[in-house]
Amino acid sequence: MLKPQATATREIVNLDGLWRFDIAREERPTPWTGVLDSTLEAAVPASYNDQFVSAEIRDHVGWAWYQRMVRVPRGWHGDRIVLRLDSATHEGAVYVDGTLVASHVGGYLPFEADITDHVTAGGQFQLTVGVNNELTNETIPPGTISVDMKGRRKQTYLHDFYNYAGLARSVWLYSVPTVRATAVEVVTGIDGTTGVVDYAIQVEGAGDVRVRVLDQQGVEVAAGVGASGRVEVTDARLWNPGAAYLYTLQVEVLVGDEVVDVYPQTFGIRTIEVRGAEFLINGTPFYFTGFGKHEDTAIRGKGHDDAYLVHDFQLLEWIGANSFRTSHYPYAEEVMDFADRHGIVVIDETAAVGLNLGVSAGLTGEPNKPTFSPETCNDATQAAHAQHIRELVARDRNHPSVVMWCIANEPASNEDGAREYFEPLVNLTKALDPTRPVCYAAVMFAQPDNDKIADLFDVLCLNRYYGWYVGVGDLELAEMYLEGEMRQWAAKYGKPMLMAEYGADTMPGLHSVWDMPWSEEYQRDYLDMHHRVFDRIPEFVGEQIWNFADFQTTNGIHRVDGNKKGVFTRDRKPKAAAHTLRARWAGLEGRKPGA
Structure with missing residues (x-):
């Protein structure tokens, strides 16, 4: 599937704008067969959740519907006519004048349909798109749906960011030649x-x-x-x-x-190469500096926005970052193209976040269930995961900015069944693209003595929060914990090591002369402590802080209006740590400090 482009033989029409919108309702089970009876309009591209002030819409679980009229350019007679959606989170169904022409499962990758036999050049048609936000144990990412005492459907999930839904990326109509x-x-x-x-x-x-x-x-x-x-x-x-x-x-x-x-x-x-404990780009050792990011802004949710794209990359340049990870899903193609043009290195990640029931048990106090079992992450989950990898590699393999595939974030790699689940996926990824290293981001539960899959991967990417979730408020003790574990990984595997996540929630404007969690000084000192450890371990090839900017999460007492681990606020204002990072990363240009 090629990205639509206007050329001497191809034409393209962008269908972004305001669409008629509504959530699915019992009294209107098949809204695609006629005009959608709703006075609501929703912007595309954007998640629908925060555009309205209705809790019913924001918390809706199930299908939502978009509809608009589309006119086909009259000059397209004799060409094939294709409709493409850059994404539909997490499942999409597309109808042309009431006929189903395309469906797709997986919320962050494109799909399309040849609709030549359903439309006429110069004519118009009714386009209806259904988007379903439901997550189950057999989707990527996974989730669970329950019904409460009032009969309301509730979605729970294991990833720590808001489950935004809708048409968050562009919709296109384009023409191509028959040959x-x-x-x-x-x-x-x-x-x-x-x-x-x-x-x-x-x-x-x-x-x-x-x-x-x-x-x-x-x-x-x-x-x-x-x-x-x-x-x-x-x-x-x-x-x-x-x-x-x-x-x-x-x-x-x-x-x-x-x-x-x-x-x-x-x-x-x-060229990309892993040689011993080095990560090489064009034969030269490369040291990652940057962030895990999110597609997340106020009102738009995960909706792509070119202005934020430009500004975010300006902030990356300002702070001296050379890279980011597409945590925890593939980003819009516009982001990848921009990284190509501006020389930003990307670790490209699948939407496989939440494959770890131990995290849920730790947060809720519920009995721990095995992550990998017929009732939890099973063969169907693995098949969905494999298909996601195929689509991701097919979409992004030509991007020079993409230097590594990350096939999962914080899976239960310490549990029984992990190797049986992941080894075929690693082999698939390497078969699809032998030119790039493959990694996963390891959760804190996975230690050098119990992780079952680290040997399958080319680079050790570790998510660690010593000084926040462990040893909070005691950075001296946290430094000992961190260095001790990192040296164990280095001694056992001798592979390149990247800290893929480390961070501390920080309220802008909160200050203290003590090591007080949530203060701007604590975030600064927390990061400095990690950097001292990284600089003492030769196997370290990079540091990507969690997170670039504050972002929205689901409701919960452990989150107050979202995750506050950003070095920038959600509206991209720098916290004190941003200036400290800028001083550290200035002039590194991909070299490890002291190298």
Whole structure:
């Protein structure tokens, strides 16, 4: 599935804007068969939850409906007409004039439908999209639905961020030729000063393929013939962290001598390698500085917003960060494209967060259930997880900014069944993309002596909260705990180690001369303590703080209007720790402090 682009042979119409909207109601079980009888309107792209002041809508569990009229450009006669949704959280169903044309499970990845046989060029049609936010033990991420004493359906889930739902990313209508490229894969290497570019093109219909490699000025620097092959770029400019350079693979599909389809695929020439305890980009050791992030802003929820995209990347540059993890789901493609263009390194994560019932038991005091069992995370869960990995790799494999796949966040890797669940998924990921390392983010319950899957992965990514959830308020003791455990991991595995999460909730404006949790000084000192430990352990290749900015969570007494571990507030104001980090990261440019 190629990202829609306007080219000499393809046209595109953006369907963002205000759509008629309502949640599913018993008196209207099939709203797609006619006009949706509602006075509500919802913005697309945006989660629907916070757009309204209705608790019924915000807390709704089940289907919600979007509807609008769409006119097909009259010049599209003879082309194939495709409808694409960049995401529908967590399940989508698409109807054209009452006919189901597409359905998809998985809330953060795109899906589409060829609707040529259902519409007419120059005509219009009624587009209805159903979005279902339900999570079960067989979805990624998982959850549980219950019914309370008043008959209300309640959704519980194991991830610590709000379960925003809706059409949070764009909707597109686009045209393509009958004979066309349908998939493009680019893999790069380096031979001295020459860039080696292997490509593979899939074509619908009987057509020949030729490719041209263009530099950023549009000058042709290499060319090839055939649906797959290798071309070489002499004196290649490499894609480097902080110094991005992008080439374009211009794909042309021909019938005879006529070019019937053109599709440009940007790419960067660079290599990724794990060697011993080093993480190498273009053969040079790289040290990650940055954050776990969230797609989260006020009112929009997880709705993509270009203004926030620009501002967030400006803040990353200001603070000296060179990377982020797409915690805990794939981000919008616009984010990945922006990272490509601006040289920000990305750890690309699946939506597999919450595969750990021990966390739930710890928070609620309920009896601990095994995470991996026929009644909990089972074969169907694993199959959904595998499909999510396939779709993620297919969507993002050409992004030079993506340097590693993270296939889960804080799973129960210390429990029985973990290896049987994860080993096939690791093998699948490596088969789909042998060029990138694979990791998972390990929860605190998983220690060097009980983790059952760490040897399967290329990089040890650890989420640790010594000084917050363990040893809170005593940073001297926390430093001893942290260094002791980190040295055990290093001694046992000898692999690159990345602290994928560490942080302390902080209320902006709260100050203290003591080590008082929630104060701005405590967050600053907490981070400084971690950095001292990282700098003493040679195997450490990076630090990504939890979190870039405060974000919304579900209601709970352990969260007051969301998670406050952000270095920036939810509206992107810096806390004191941001200035401390800026001083630490200034001038590192991917090098470990002291290296």
